[in-house]
Amino acid sequence: MTPDDQDRQEDNETSCIFCRIVAGELPAEVVHRSDHTLAFRDINPAAPVHVLVVPRQHVENAAALGAEHAEVVTAMLAAAREVAEAEGIGLPDRGYRLVFNVGPDALNSVPHLHLHVIGGRAMTWPPG
Numbered sequence: 187m188t189p190d191d192q193d194r195q196e197d198n199e200t201s202c203i204f205c206r207i208v209a210g211e212l213p214a215e216v217v218h219r220s221d222h223t224l225a226f227r228d229i230n231p232a233a234p235v236h237v238l239v240v241p242r243q244h245v246e247n248a249a250a251l252g253a254e255h256a257e258v259v260t261a262m263l264a265a266a267r268e269v270a271e272a273e274g275i276g277l278p279d280r281g282y283r284l285v286f287n288v289g290p291d292a293l294n295s296v297p298h299l300h301l302h303v304i305g306g307r308a309m310t311w312p313p314g
């Protein structure tokens with residue numbers, strides 16, 4: 187990490203709400219932890235199960251991902267599957283939706299990468 191990267195990381199740790207949840211400075215209902223990720227219940231759930239899987243490292247959004255994040259992204263997808271199984275919505279019987287919102291048209295509101303794990307009810311398509 188360059189000194190600039192380190193400064194940016196320190197800024198994020200004080201201002202980004204998901205960095206602050208990862209640091210234990212803000213409360214959250216944590217349901218899963220791994221070396222690279224933390225998963226907690228969405229404060230405004232869109233379905234009976236609505237969990238956010240976030241990387242411990244600050245990444246702005248899915249459009250900022252590169253090859254250097256391969257391990258983090260794999261860990262996020264593994265965490266999402268484990269959360270779904272623990273919540274009783276895993277395969278083969280149930281199922282769930284995984285969502286990355288990117289940018290204003292997608293109503294992305296928190297600028298720290300997060301994977302929505304949504305399930306526990308039948309969904310419709312296309313999404314609104």
Ligand code: AMP
Nearest residue numbers: 203214227228229230287293294295296
């Ligand atoms: P997005 O629209 O993809 O940026 O989604 C951000 C999500 O974060 C929304 O579903 C919010 O309800 C959720 N959220 C915002 N603040 C918190 C918080 N402090 N704890 C849990 N979920 C949160």
